[in-house]
Amino acid sequence: MSKTSIIEVSKLAGVSPATVSRVTNNAAPVKEATRIKVLAAMEELDYRPNTAAQSLSSKRSNNLGMVVSHLDGPFYGPVMSGVEATLRKYNKHVIIASGFGEEKSEKEAVDFLLSRQVDGLILLTEGLDSEYLEQLSKKIPIYLINQHIDGLESRNMWLDNDDGAYWATRYLIDQGHTQIVCLGGQEYKQDANERIAGYERAMQEAGLAITDQHIIRTEFEVHGGLQAMQQLLDSGLEYTAIVAGNDEIAFGVYEWAARNNRRIPEDISIIGFDDILMSNYISPRLTTMHFPQFDMAKVCANMAYQEIYNKKPPGGVKFKTSLVIRDSVRKI
Amino acid sequence: MSKTSIIEVSKLAGVSPATVSRVTNNAAPVKEATRIKVLAAMEELDYRPNTAAQSLSSKRSNNLGMVVSHLDGPFYGPVMSGVEATLRKYNKHVIIASGFGEEKSEKEAVDFLLSRQVDGLILLTEGLDSEYLEQLSKKIPIYLINQHIDGLESRNMWLDNDDGAYWATRYLIDQGHTQIVCLGGQEYKQDANERIAGYERAMQEAGLAITDQHIIRTEFEVHGGLQAMQQLLDSGLEYTAIVAGNDEIAFGVYEWAARNNRRIPEDISIIGFDDILMSNYISPRLTTMHFPQFDMAKVCANMAYQEIYNKKPPGGVKFKTSLVIRDSVRKI
DNA sequence: TTGTATGCGTTATCAT
DNA sequence: ATGATAACGCATACAA
Numbered sequence: 001m002s003k004t005s006i007i008e009v010s011k012l013a014g015v016s017p018a019t020v021s022r023v024t025n026n027a028a029p030v031k032e033a034t035r036i037k038v039l040a041a042m043e044e045l046d047y048r049p050n051t052a053a054q055s056l057s058s059k060r061s062n063n064l065g066m067v068v069s070h071l072d073g074p075f076y077g078p079v080m081s082g083v084e085a086t087l088r089k090y091n092k093h094v095i096i097a098s099g100f101g102e103e104k105s106e107k108e109a110v111d112f113l114l115s116r117q118v119d120g121l122i123l124l125t126e127g128l129d130s131e132y133l134e135q136l137s138k139k140i141p142i143y144l145i146n147q148h149i150d151g152l153e154s155r156n157m158w159l160d161n162d163d164g165a166y167w168a169t170r171y172l173i174d175q176g177h178t179q180i181v182c183l184g185g186q187e188y189k190q191d192a193n194e195r196i197a198g199y200e201r202a203m204q205e206a207g208l209a210i211t212d213q214h215i216i217r218t219e220f221e222v223h224g225g226l227q228a229m230q231q232l233l234d235s236g237l238e239y240t241a242i243v244a245g246n247d248e249i250a251f252g253v254y255e256w257a258a259r260n261n262r263r264i265p266e267d268i269s270i271i272g273f274d275d276i277l278m279s280n281y282i283s284p285r286l287t288t289m290h291f292p293q294f295d296m297a298k299v300c301a302n303m304a305y306q307e308i309y310n311k312k313p314p315g316g317v318k319f320k321t322s323l324v325i326r327d328s329v330r331k332i
Numbered sequence: 333m334s335k336t337s338i339i340e341v342s343k344l345a346g347v348s349p350a351t352v353s354r355v356t357n358n359a360a361p362v363k364e365a366t367r368i369k370v371l372a373a374m375e376e377l378d379y380r381p382n383t384a385a386q387s388l389s390s391k392r393s394n395n396l397g398m399v400v401s402h403l404d405g406p407f408y409g410p411v412m413s414g415v416e417a418t419l420r421k422y423n424k425h426v427i428i429a430s431g432f433g434e435e436k437s438e439k440e441a442v443d444f445l446l447s448r449q450v451d452g453l454i455l456l457t458e459g460l461d462s463e464y465l466e467q468l469s470k471k472i473p474i475y476l477i478n479q480h481i482d483g484l485e486s487r488n489m490w491l492d493n494d495d496g497a498y499w500a501t502r503y504l505i506d507q508g509h510t511q512i513v514c515l516g517g518q519e520y521k522q523d524a525n526e527r528i529a530g531y532e533r534a535m536q537e538a539g540l541a542i543t544d545q546h547i548i549r550t551e552f553e554v555h556g557g558l559q560a561m562q563q564l565l566d567s568g569l570e571y572t573a574i575v576a577g578n579d580e581i582a583f584g585v586y587e588w589a590a591r592n593n594r595r596i597p598e599d600i601s602i603i604g605f606d607d608i609l610m611s612n613y614i615s616p617r618l619t620t621m622h623f624p625q626f627d628m629a630k631v632c633a634n635m636a637y638q639e640i641y642n643k644k645p646p647g648g649v650k651f652k653t654s655l656v657i658r659d660s661v662r663k664i
Numbered sequence: 665t666t667g668t669a670t671g672c673g674t675t676a677t678c679a680t
Numbered sequence: 681a682t683g684a685t686a687a688c689g690c691a692t693a694c695a696a
Contacts, residue, residue: 005673016683021675031681048447052393053673055384056688071413072609077404084403084430088444096428098416112420115380222613251613258615277404278610281554281583283590337689348667353691360692363665385689388672 004045013041024049055117064094064304065113066122067106071098074248074276075293079124079145082297090305094122103127110136120308122300123147143304143314145296148190155307156316157300161191164289164321165198168271169243171287171323173206176332177241177269180208183228183253184245185220192220192245195273199243213237220245225252240269240332247272247279250286250328265330275324284327292319336377345373356381387449396426396636397445398454399438403430406580406608407625411456411477414629422637426454435459442468452640454632455479475636475646477628480522487639488648489632493523496621496653497530500603501575503619503655505538508664509573509601512540515560515585516577517552524552524577527605531575545569552577557584572664573601579608582618582660597662607656616659624651 010017015034022028023038030038041047055061066083068076080096087094097113099106106127113121120141123133130149136142137152148158165182172180182199185192196215203210213235218224225244229252232239244250250272257264264270264284272279272288279286296319306312342349347366354360355370362370373379387393398415400408412428419426429445431438438459445453452473455465462481468474469484480490497514504512514531517524528547535542545567550556557576561584564571576582582604589596596602596616604611604620611618628651638644 003673007673017674018676018684019682022682025675029681034681050388050673051447051449052384052387053688054675056382056388056690057673057675059675059688061384070409071416072409074406074609077402077409080428081403081430084428085432088429093427093429093444093448095425096412096416097420097425098413100417112425116383116425248613255613255615277406278613281580281587281610282614283587335689338691339689349690350668350692351666354666357691361665366666382689385672386691388674389689389691391672391691 003050004047006047006049009038009041009045009047012045013038060119061117062092063116063118064092064120064122064301064308065110065116065118066094066096066124067099067109067113068096068124069099069101069106069126071096074278075274076124077277078293079297082294083122083301086298086301087305090309092305092309094301099125099127101126107132114140120304122304141304141308143300145300146191153316154314155303157296157303157319158316159191159291159296159319159321161194162198162201164273164291165195165243166202167198167321167323168273168289169199169202170206171325172241172243172269172271172329173202173208175241175269175329178208179239180214180241180243181232181237181239182215182243182245183225183232183249184215184217185224185249186217189220192217195245211237218245218249220248222248222252222255225249225254226256227252229253229256241329242268242270244270244272247274247276247286247288250288251278251282254282265328269329271329273321279324280326287326287328288324289321290324291321295319335382336379338379338381341370341373341377341379344377345370392451392641393449394424395448395450396424396452396454396633396640397442397448397450398426398428398456399431399441399445400428400456401431401433401438401458403428406610407606408456409609410625411629414626415454415633418630418633419637422641424637424641426633431457431459433458439464446472452636454636473636473640475632477632478523485648486646487635489628489635489651490648491523491623491628491651491653493526494530494533496605496623497527497575498534499530499653499655500605500621501531501534502538503657504573504575504601504603504661505534505540507573507601507661510540511571512546512573512575513564513569513571514547514575514577515557515564515581516547516549517556517581518549521552524549527577543569550577550581552580554580554584554587557581557586558588559584561585561588571600573661574603576602576604579604579606579611579618579620582620583610583614586614597660601661603661605653611656612658619658619660620656621653622656623653627651 006017006020010020022030097109099109106125122143124145143155145157184196216228218228272286275288275290303314307314338349338352342352354362429441431441438457454475456477475487477489516528548560550560604618607620607622611620635646639646
């Protein structure tokens with residue numbers, strides 16, 4: 001374990017430590033001949049720069065912090081995966097902290113990460129409001145996934161939820177459905193509102209009237225879908241198809257259908273939103289709008305890297321969903 | 333951003349930097365009065381020790397590395413969550429790297445983590461063989477989740493797969509089933525073999541004869557379950573219940589049942605293994621053996637912490653599954 | 665119990 | 681293009 005230091009490498013290569021540093025960081029110009037010598041010495045001694053010393057001296061940890069609401073959950077895996085893979089390519093790393101879905105805990109996670117001297121923060125949270133985030137962004141570069149804050153647009157990666165829900169609804173309409181309800185998320189959630197707006201837009205455009213009963217607000221969870229279906233039943237509204245606010249709500253509908261002896265898609269057609277892993281497993285496989293989480297994560301990590309370590313100006317990106325046709329919608 | 337250093341704290345408190353260091357690490361004895369003074373000064377200046385300097389000086393990064401096969405996948409979330417939560421409590425942190433399910437990539441992940449000077453390694457991998465791991469363990473403490481290697485038992489956290497499969501099978505038998513098949517994992521997987529052994533043990537104990545046709549090997553995936561069912565059909569063997577090697581295989585059975593117009597549990601009873609999140613979502617909800625991943629992760633992280641930072645000797649732990657009764661098995 | 669002094673391995677500044 | 685040297689902020693051995 002006797003770590004070989006830059007000094008030993010410099011001696012073996014017959015140069016100064018500074019020169020060795022120059023080649024490891026290949027930032028400053030080094031004559032090709034000496035570079036080769038140094039590289040050879042590093043190789044021979046199996047030299048690995050001490051990251052702590054690098055950080056101390058350069059005042060950079062080479063770590064980005066990332067806080068996600070939940071480490072488990074079906075949604076976050078691909079995002080973490082994308083960020084990790086991208087950063088590792090640049091020899092940077094992500095330190096992930098869980099916010100456990102609560103504002104307090106999410107703030108603690110941010111503090112923890114700050115105390116670890118991360119160079120930037122990637123946030124995929126639910127409980128952090130815009131004021132807090134604006135404050136935070138004065139201290140450290142922050143990148144927001146799936147959250148759109150005025151004033152921070154350039155470091156936002158967000159989804160065009162309206163557009164996605166519009167096309168989801170359009171697909172149902174194109175399949176011949178006219179009695180379409182929407183089981184959306186709760187009002188305090190931005191994306192829930194955007195998705196509902198997209199649904200409304202498509203319905204209106206098609207000249208299909210909707211009433212208050214057509215839109216049911218519930219939690220973005222399986223049990224939310226169940227409750228919403230009960231509410232829908234109670235309302236007596238007739239329908240042939242459902243636009244679900246997300247896939248988990250759609251699963252709640254599956255559950256409800258199974259309990260109440262309704263078949264999907266024969267009796268009820270349904271389209272989801274997000275395309276989480278499970279959508280492709282469940283039976284019948286769920287037709288849904290694909291959320292490009294992995295791409296979003298990669299783009300975000302790239303942007304963070306480029307701005308923080310290469311001073312390239314950031315620019316927010318809006319992503320589009322894509323329709324994934326599977327087996328939960330029937331043609332009328 | 334002008335970070336306040338230990339020097340400023342020491343001046344404000346009227347003590348030496350060494351004393352400040354002593355209170356932050358509360359290892360060495362400090363008079364209560366001065367401790368209070370120092371704490372007050374730290375508070376006032378909002379002092380946070382520079383982790384890079386700490387690492388450089390103490391020769392410890394206070395980071396543990398963790399490599400998992402996949403960051404997404406239904407299985408790893410709870411494990412990461414448990415490790416992260418536990419370590420954070422101790423003000424240590426986990427750096428997670430993905431192995432992307434390939435040996436080469438997993439080794440790269442290990443190298444990457446080593447180059448980050450982690451103090452220990454938590455491994456939840458598939459492609460690293462015992463020889464490699466034994467070699468690795470000479471360089472750095474490694475903790476194995478869900479993998480049992482001779483010579484490294486004391487740092488192993490593993491599941492009693494045999495016992496779990498035994499009780500899964502027993503449950504089926506207790507519900508009146510006698511024609512029970514097992515859709516297990518592939519031969520090169522340790523846990524797959526152990527689970528099959530448990531199945532066999534329970535069957536023999538109950539005096540139920542099994543033939544080669546009773547045990548089908550397949551991949552631990554949904555499509556594996558599908559294939560196995562096809563094979564089972566071709567064999568012409570009669571059965572009323574299935575022990576699945578894991579939940580994903582069970583989902584494959586669900587899929588097959590849906591396609592072939594068989595009902596669960598009316599026509600086919602099935603019990604899974606692992607209790608992944610989805611098991612509780614799918615319809616009918618899957619009866620399965622719960623894998624205490626979260627506990628396992630917490631125990632593992634605790635053990636790593638205690639050994640690495642407090643020199644407490646480690647001791648491997650064997651975990652038991654527990655039966656989660658839901659709706660996929662019927663009583664005969 | 666507390667202070668002093670040194671070292672940790674690298675980068676950055678300033679020369680050359 | 682390269683070398684010398686001073687930080688970087690903390691922990692620790694040693695001294696008091």
